[in-house]
Amino acid sequence: MAILIAYFSKDGGNSVDGLTQNLEKGNTEVVAEKIAKLTGGELYPLIPVEPYSSNYLVTTARAKKEAEEGAFPAIANLKKSIAEYDVIYLGFPNWYRSYPRIIATFLKSYDFTGKTIKPFCTNEEGAFGIGELELRATLKGANLKEGYAVKGSEVDNCDLELSAWVNK
Secondary structure: OOEEEEEOOOOEEEEEOOEEEEEOOOHHHHHHHHHHHHHOOEEEEOOEOOOOOOOHHHHHHHHHHHHHHOOOOOEOOOOOOOOOOOEEEEEEEOEOOEOOHHHHHHHHOOOOOOOEEEEEEEEOOOOOOOHHHHHHHHOOOOEEOOOEEEEHHHHHHOHHHHHHHHOO
16 A cells, blocks of 8 residues: 655744744654654755745745635646555644645646545644645545644644554
């Protein structure tokens, strides 16, 4: 069984417990790496052609605009195919009550029919927001499993809970 851990994560300025902090590594990347260790899956960071600013306020303004416009930001390292993967862990931060629009680009780029999708989300409030509902509407034909959400400020201490979710 081939496993892909596709994720978008943002380092630099992030909200942590209501304060802006500069993160060397984004929270979603931390969780993705933990999943890779648990599953042996292949890490696949979704890298935007136009990088997001390290400035938190600049990034949130861009994220809001992309959400409002229904944008599809280009992915610099887009795979030609995901056909070889049976299970795809799909990770992202919660931006404006859903997934960042680069995830929408990933979703429209492939056929997920018959694939098992396990979404995971980092956030500071609101868990998945409406992200899981939007995934369900978008991923028709895929086997969408219950997602895992963790506060970004708790990613370093989520190992037991994460392991239980991965092994469900």
